[in-house]
Amino acid sequence: MKQINKIYTPIVFLCFAVAACGPSQETKELQLKAKKIIGALPSKMPGSEKDTPELVSLGKKLYFEKKLSQNNTQSCNSCHNIEGKGAGVDNLPTSPGAFGKNGDRNSPTVLNAGYHFAQFWDGRAADLKAQAKGPILNPVEMAMPSEAEVLKRLNEDSEYPALFAKAFPNEKTAVTYDNLAEAIASFERTLTTPSRFDDFVNGDHTALAQDEQDGLYTFISSGCTSCHSGNALGGNSFRKLGQVNPYDTTDFGRFNVTKKAEDKHFFKVPSLRNVSLTAPYFHDGKVATLEDAVKKMAYHQLGQNLSDADTNKIVKFLGTLSDKSRTN
Template identity: 75%
Template sequence: MNLNRLTTSFFLLVILGLVACGPSQETKDLQLKAKQMFGALPNKMPGSENDTEALISLGKKLYFETKLSQNNTQSCNSCHNVEGKAAGVDNLPTSPGAFGKSGDRNSPTVLNAGFHFAQFWDGRAPDLKAQAKGPILNPGEMAMPSEAEVIKKLKAEADYPALFAKAFPDAKDALTYDNLAGAIAAFERTLVSSSRFDDFVNGDHKALSPEEQAGLNTFVASGCSSCHNGNLFGGNSYRKIGQVNAYGTTDLGRFNVTKDPSDKFFFKVPSLRNVALTGPYFHDGKVASLEEAVKKMAYHQLGQTMKDEDTTKIVKFLGSLSDKTKTN
């Protein structure tokens, strides 16, 4: 056997060895646990099966339309930035409105929002369409005086009447406030993120590093998954902030919607999808770093003083939940 054949045979053996060397039993067990406890995020949001190309295109144009604000300075994207590497937020503690005054709550990410069981921190809107109607008329946000004024403004534009007619071909009067919100919701239903965690759950054992796998184990063992569960890692329940140790806030949360005293200080559990990209954190935006957020949640929600090494592990894992297009 000559040298070339020996070299070829050697490399073939190496390749076969690498192929044969699959995931460890621990990794396979963790993949199964992750699939059972959380699961991968679906590729499409509920309702998107009825969204046409014309409707989505109109919704995207409206999402970036500053004329939906009273002084033509602010769009949906101003607070929920989806351009480039932005992860559906403005990364501010609270967002300034069209006239500069900041609101009381942190702007949550619009990425994957259509998977949530309700919208806003207090759940006052049941779905994306209802949510889209709010900020445009909110005096502290886009500050338009009425639905009628919004429609009057859009009808004065050269392109919107035809675009609405195309997106809503069966409507007698297509350019309505309800249809405006429906179009924005259709665009938002396209904002589905895909992460390395999903790849891991779907069978790619190399998608998470050993450190990230250790972080996932710590995340579950520490009790974080008692609130941050399901394929969104949250977004599916209300919980009291400070359920073990009190959290200092004057915001009454869900109570402002229901007027039920038992709902005081209850907020929608935020999804941890893209959490490494969406700081600052909590409903008030007062926590700057993800490390601090993890420690505070452990203390206020679970009654734990989390060790630095466990915090580091969990933060490492949470990075695997980021949209791959926003991190590459």
């Protein structure tokens, strides 16, 4: 026993000594670089400072409300599932609407969407409120025939008139389509997802394992941050899909909104937060795995043929961007 203690004591001392040394110089430099290029996710979304508990509560109820679809089968959550460990998507290539027909684009995650500079793949909605108005009246998605029909259903409900009145106490007519969208947006502004990466950027050098730090270094050095920068790692610019090497798609993207020839095949750069949870990938949902998505992005956008080793490093890092409550 004495001999064991003699061996054990130096090992314990060595462990404490290593811990006391703190991060390596490489880790410190990586933290600083990540903070400068990406940064930590703010604790609150823009505009949330004006949201009241009553408004958020109403928005949450509306987010899950199937009465907002013509045949009472679809809610916002149907395509953007946030229940349990749901990452704000349905994990399908494209989503079926109220009457079974699928849309033509992959449903992007609603998590952290309020940090983006525009909404939808083509940026046709300026903010969360404008976005919330679209799917309800879209004939493929929720298929309601008109705003008037939506309001009729809400006014005939036993709860909604009073809930709208509480959420919009200064308005004579509280149940309006504009207020419906504002309420849903207020709830969506609560859907922030802090990650281990944020802990790392905020100074916790132990938040990322060494292989994850290697992945972050490779992510930056490979040029991924030329598009995926800012605290959402994307969501702040439009880029041509097939910037260096063409990508096979018939979707004109941003051009459908602007009608400018130079906008053909431009799409909003998606946020990479929670990306390991939101397969399949790209606007068409045709890329099944994150490894394949990383390789294709490197080839089509950067003109690089990433090795399997570097691809796996980047994928390892991307896993650190997931909401901590959805990965435990």
